[in-house]
Amino acid sequence: MDFTYHYTKEQEEFRQEIRTWLERNIPKDMRAPVDRSALTDEQFNFWREMGKTLAAKGWLYSTYPKEYGGGGLTGAHETIIMEEFDKARVIAGFTISYVFPTLLVWANEEQKEKFLTPLLKLEKVASQLFTEPGAGSDLASLQSRAVRDGDDWILNGQKTFIGGRAVADYLMGLFITDPDAPRHRNLGLFMVPFPSEGLEQRRIKLLTGNDSSFYFLDNVRIPGDHLIGGDHQGWQVAQTTLEIEHGGRGAAFPRDEALENLLKYVRQTEYDGHTIGADPILQQRAMEAFIDSKIFNLYSKRNYWMYQARQEMSYHGSQSALYGKVFRMTNADRARDILGMYSLLGVREPRAPFGGQQEVYQRSSLTGAHPGGTIEVQKVIMARRIGISRTRERAAPTPSSAGVSGV
Ligand SMILES: Cc1cc2nc3c(=O)[nH]c(=O)nc-3n(C[C@H](O)[C@H](O)[C@H](O)COP(=O)(O)OP(=O)(O)OC[C@H]3O[C@@H](n4cnc5c(N)ncnc54)[C@H](O)[C@@H]3O)c2cc1C
Known part of the structure; x- marks a missing residue:
């Protein structure tokens, strides 16, 4: 097995084309800031266009089918694009990316044209409207209701922690369609247009910034063709979203900027006539950070390769999600040992190393433990999939396993 990427001449030319284009078209002051949740309005509008x-x-959405507005390219192309986007500090898209696989697997042809195409062209943006104040990890206990009225649906309820800096045009939401049906067979998944009459958004300030929202739905009327999948199939449809969110697609280019900066700090910072890497304890801490980050990188690439090769996935997604959540918090701890108080200096502090990036990491590693299934929930999923739980489960269908074109 060979873990090294070998790019062909055509792929290297493709890389050069992207690099040159980005150099010409992305002004320096528009590059993604260290604290991405603190985009200025000007930067936000620039990237939206x-x-x-x-x-x-x-x-932008390079591997999704051309017929729906994607790039129709391969995983190798996506890897190159992500590498070059990262170098140029591109902010790529504003839709929660798990919406695309969900629509590819479950939407009918008319719905793909209506929802998927404008999303892939970035004419529209979508968010994921699942969590409620009383339903997070136990998502199936949600309370928001959808009631049929002629051809339409009337939605009522409350959702929370809905991510997204952009104001979404669609909120992909889960609602109870049949309160008498058994759990997991009582839900529908809807594309809720925003704005809609009766739909109110209120921002929540999290540790990482101001890009999360409450949504309140008071008799929101939406057309019948906004239901994706059957009116009792919402749970199954949402499992596709969650499969991808739980790491089931892997990552083409899992760069760890915080680790790179930490190692640079150890190499460059001098104390008592030596670089601080000469200190045996700091050296151990830095090496632990390096090893954990590399293991996560391998899990991500393995999953990406399995997904692209349409291999059957099981515990793999949750394994990488779990490892990612844990190692980032541990590496934030290691960064505090190595940088001391400097790790807590934010983007506005002139003496903050790396423009305050380590301080942003301290906060994002904490909030990152929750979305897309907590640490404990990833373990529950893995246990079910390797057969050491009360219930057993298999991976939900994704574009990869369902055999649809575009992964
Ligand atoms: C930054 C951020 C962005 C988010 N973005 C979105 C979004 O865009 N859309 C959306 O719909 N939601 C979003 N969420 C919500 C997220 O999905 C929930 O926070 C998550 O599912 C956990 O739910 P909860 O917060 O209600 O915690 P709870 O479910 O109340 O969990 C509390 C604690 O109990 C533990 N626990 C719960 N059940 C079990 C169990 N069975 N076994 C062992 N331990 C358990 C959990 O691990 C956790 O430690 C976001 C959250 C955050 C923090």
């Missing part, structure tokens, strides 16, 4: 151009070039 630039995203449409990148989508038209096929680079």
